[in-house]
Amino acid sequence: MAEPIRVVVTGAAGQIAYSLLYSIAKGDVFGKDQPIILILLDIPPMLPVLDGVVMELQDCALPLLREVIPTDKVEVGFKDIDAAILVGSMPRKEGMERKDLLKANVAIFKTQGAALDKYAKKTVKVLVVGNPANTNCLIASKSAPSIPKENFSCLTRLDHNRASSQVAMRCGVSSDKVKNVIIWGNHSSTQYPDVHHAKVNVHGSEMAAYDAVKDESWLRGDFISTVQQRGAAVIKARKLSSAMSAAKAICDHMRDIWFGTKEGEFISMGVNATGNTYGIPEDLIYSFPVEIKNKTWKMVDGLSINDFSRAKMDATAAELVDERDTALAFLSQ
Amino acid sequence: MLVGLLLISGKFQKLSDTSSILGFDTLLNHLTSSAAAEAFRCLRSDLRLLSDKWRRDNRVNMSEPIRVLVTGAAGQIAYSLLFSIAKGDVFGKDQHVILLLLDITPMLPVLEGVVMELQDCALPLLKEIVPTDKEDVAFNDLDVAILVGSMPRREGMERKDLLKANVAIFKSQGAALEKYAKKTVKVLVVGNPANTNCLIAAKSAPSIPKENFSCLTRLDHNRARSQVAMRCGVPATHVKNVIIWGNHSSTQYPDVHHCLVNMSGSELACFEAVKDDAWLNGEFIATVQQRGAAVIKARKLSSAMSAAKAICDHMRDIWMGTAEGEFISMGVYSSGNAYGVPEDLIYSFPVQIKDKSWKIVEGLTINPFSKSKMEATAEELIDERDTAVSFLGV
Numbered sequence A: 001m002a003e004p005i006r007v008v009v010t011g012a013a014g015q016i017a018y019s020l021l022y023s024i025a026k027g028d029v030f031g032k033d034q035p036i037i038l039i040l041l042d043i044p045p046m047l048p049v050l051d052g053v054v055m056e057l058q059d060c061a062l063p064l065l066r067e068v069i070p071t072d073k074v075e076v077g078f079k080d081i082d083a084a085i086l087v088g089s090m091p092r093k094e095g096m097e098r099k100d101l102l103k104a105n106v107a108i109f110k111t112q113g114a115a116l117d118k119y120a121k122k123t124v125k126v127l128v129v130g131n132p133a134n135t136n137c138l139i140a141s142k143s144a145p146s147i148p149k150e151n152f153s154c155l156t157r158l159d160h161n162r163a164s165s166q167v168a169m170r171c172g173v174s175s176d177k178v179k180n181v182i183i184w185g186n187h188s189s190t191q192y193p194d195v196h197h198a199k200v201n202v203h204g205s206e207m208a209a210y211d212a213v214k215d216e217s218w219l220r221g222d223f224i225s226t227v228q229q230r231g232a233a234v235i236k237a238r239k240l241s242s243a244m245s246a247a248k249a250i251c252d253h254m255r256d257i258w259f260g261t262k263e264g265e266f267i268s269m270g271v272n273a274t275g276n277t278y279g280i281p282e283d284l285i286y287s288f289p290v291e292i293k294n295k296t297w298k299m300v301d302g303l304s305i306n307d308f309s310r311a312k313m314d315a316t317a318a319e320l321v322d323e324r325d326t327a328l329a330f331l332s333q
Numbered sequence B: 001m002l003v004g005l006l007l008i009s010g011k012f013q014k015l016s017d018t019s020s021i022l023g024f025d026t027l028l029n030h031l032t033s034s035a036a037a038e039a040f041r042c043l044r045s046d047l048r049l050l051s052d053k054w055r056r057d058n059r060v061n062m063s064e065p066i067r068v069l070v071t072g073a074a075g076q077i078a079y080s081l082l083f084s085i086a087k088g089d090v091f092g093k094d095q096h097v098i099l100l101l102l103d104i105t106p107m108l109p110v111l112e113g114v115v116m117e118l119q120d121c122a123l124p125l126l127k128e129i130v131p132t133d134k135e136d137v138a139f140n141d142l143d144v145a146i147l148v149g150s151m152p153r154r155e156g157m158e159r160k161d162l163l164k165a166n167v168a169i170f171k172s173q174g175a176a177l178e179k180y181a182k183k184t185v186k187v188l189v190v191g192n193p194a195n196t197n198c199l200i201a202a203k204s205a206p207s208i209p210k211e212n213f214s215c216l217t218r219l220d221h222n223r224a225r226s227q228v229a230m231r232c233g234v235p236a237t238h239v240k241n242v243i244i245w246g247n248h249s250s251t252q253y254p255d256v257h258h259c260l261v262n263m264s265g266s267e268l269a270c271f272e273a274v275k276d277d278a279w280l281n282g283e284f285i286a287t288v289q290q291r292g293a294a295v296i297k298a299r300k301l302s303s304a305m306s307a308a309k310a311i312c313d314h315m316r317d318i319w320m321g322t323a324e325g326e327f328i329s330m331g332v333y334s335s336g337n338a339y340g341v342p343e344d345l346i347y348s349f350p351v352q353i354k355d356k357s358w359k360i361v362e363g364l365t366i367n368p369f370s371k372s373k374m375e376a377t378a379e380e381l382i383d384e385r386d387t388a389v390s391f392l393g394v
Helices: A015-026 A044-059 A098-119 A133-142 A157-171 A209-213 A216-220 A222-238 A243-259 A307-331 B002-015 B024-029 B033-062 B076-087 B105-120 B159-180 B194-203 B218-232 B270-274 B277-281 B283-299 B304-320 B368-393
Strands: A005-010 A036-041 A065-071 A083-086 A125-128 A152-154 A182-184 A192-194 A199-202 A205-208 A267-272 A285-293 A296-299 B066-071 B097-102 B126-132 B144-147 B186-189 B213-215 B243-245 B253-255 B260-263 B266-269 B328-333 B346-354 B357-360
Touching: A005 A015, A015 A036, A015 A044, A015 A243, A015 B076, A015 B304, A036 A044, A044 A065, A044 B218, A044 B283, A044 B304, A083 A098, A083 A243, A098 A133, A098 A307, A125 A133, A125 A243, A133 A152, A133 A267, A133 A285, A133 A307, A152 A285, A157 A182, A157 A192, A157 A199, A157 A209, A157 A222, A157 A243, A157 A267, A157 B105, A182 A307, A192 A222, A192 A307, A199 A209, A205 A209, A209 A216, A216 A222, A222 B105, A243 A267, A243 B076, A243 B105, A267 A296, A285 A307, B066 B076, B076 B097, B076 B105, B076 B304, B097 B105, B105 B126, B144 B159, B144 B304, B159 B194, B159 B368, B186 B194, B186 B304, B194 B213, B194 B328, B194 B346, B194 B368, B213 B346, B218 B243, B218 B253, B218 B260, B218 B270, B218 B283, B218 B304, B218 B328, B243 B368, B253 B283, B253 B368, B260 B270, B266 B270, B270 B277, B277 B283, B304 B328, B328 B357, B346 B368
Parallel strands: A005 A036, A005 A083, A036 A065, A083 A125, A125 A152, B066 B097, B066 B144, B097 B126, B144 B186, B186 B213
Antiparallel strands: A152 A267, A182 A192, A182 A285, A199 A205, A267 A285, A285 A296, B213 B328, B243 B253, B243 B346, B260 B266, B328 B346, B346 B357
């Protein structure tokens, strides 16, 4: 069997991690033959809860889980790691301004970026989930100058899966029959779910999504707002945020990084915009359609962008520029 | 004729592994016309064997989706469980599933959120999701029922009150199984008190074979395995044949007298591998018995993740069978058992499973230490049963 890889999950005592850790330890992300050392990082008050999570992981009797290390120290949390899933972030509290949220999170991701720079392997793949994911990812990346910027990404796969699923339900097919949806931009309400290049397999023949759905006003209207607001809809119903589906998306994202994407298929990831051919401002973490091979992502180039899409892509970029500038101001303080 | 046979053998090569064509090549080398006819007969029977094998291997591709119910579907354990079921971890990577989600009326909005999330998971095997608070919808035509929902113990509640509330639930659900589910339905009871709830459900579904009902002690089984594994410094999968006897409660008896540990390639009896009888007869047992409470104390919530894992293990083993030489623990109907456990209980035994049917492992030696522990947990179950049955008649 292979040498174990070291994987850290932050916010490890929380809801999303609870749904996620089991899938990782089971082999769903890094493969059925890859042993894992799981490092669980959270803040000191959560250490007793973390102990409970460790007990449960032991009780799951999973063959690939070589070791579980609970900790509140970044020097333990990030030591020698191969993969980092940064779920923990400062949640929005009642009365909190967006600026305060950004300030608190800059502090967290600056520290974690620096820890990655100092302790992790230079080959580490970092997936930022904690919101605001794009900007947190950018801060972490800037705070880890010796780790290639390409190693950092943020999660928009949940929105991507939601978009696929909405189209699939509309067409009456299972969700694996829908491919190449795109989420552009920020993992926020300005995200742009774009199906101009999506394909739907209906009864064995592959069609453009617009042809399969046959409802342009839905695809340009309700479909987009449904995907954008799905998170809020789940919170409203469950009274808790979408841990199960978020964990699934994290697994999909990380697994695709590890094993690559299928021929002819692309997926959505928040990645560094520098060098992109779609006119998106540089120096942002922006969600693009990507293909992955040998643990390296490459933006899908040459997709035609109509005026409708252009406007939406620009709007979400503007929000990201604003977030970045606010965050960078805090970074330099 | 020879050419024809060779052509057919060529087709065989494409179908499946040709090692199962039983000396076909040898046959070809010794052909006379009557031998050719004989070869053809062998070929025909080989073809039949191979096509049966192909049909068996691929039957799930050609089968209908199965209907799987989870009760308490808006709750914590279900939240960890539903994803695994929909992903194919229980019934196989090719088995489509229709998930029926039952909970009480006040939980319907939360259930809607769970449905949204399952859709957002984009899982290809999940054909349909049916959230409901109605038994006639939930139990309709079921292949599998996982009864997680039960009345939880509240502050100040006596054990008797808990039993009474749960008898009402499981009597109703047993009757619903009887009325609406397939007679082949496999029922796994998780909601506590699991053993007694299971018995009540079985008694309320008289036309469904009692063997189709079981309760979950796999979590305790996995916990026992894991404790031994950590003590021996091996992965949990190197430990097999632990046994949980009796009630899924603090009187359960984790027994490792027949357990085997794979240490550096050789299989040792657990007592030899651990080399600490005092621990195995003392702290080990207490740790497994009280693990649930320890997790609640740490997490402030009960063990949903590991419970869901155990449910998946239990149900998958029913569906796919157990490995040769291995047995697992399940709460099953005790009538006819060879260990002197009283009849008419749902009691956890070591079982092996084949063709979706379990069989209690017989002939295991039971020393006096084990015997007294097995009897203690049986007594608790008799007491629970008698109290519960008295409520049934009411």
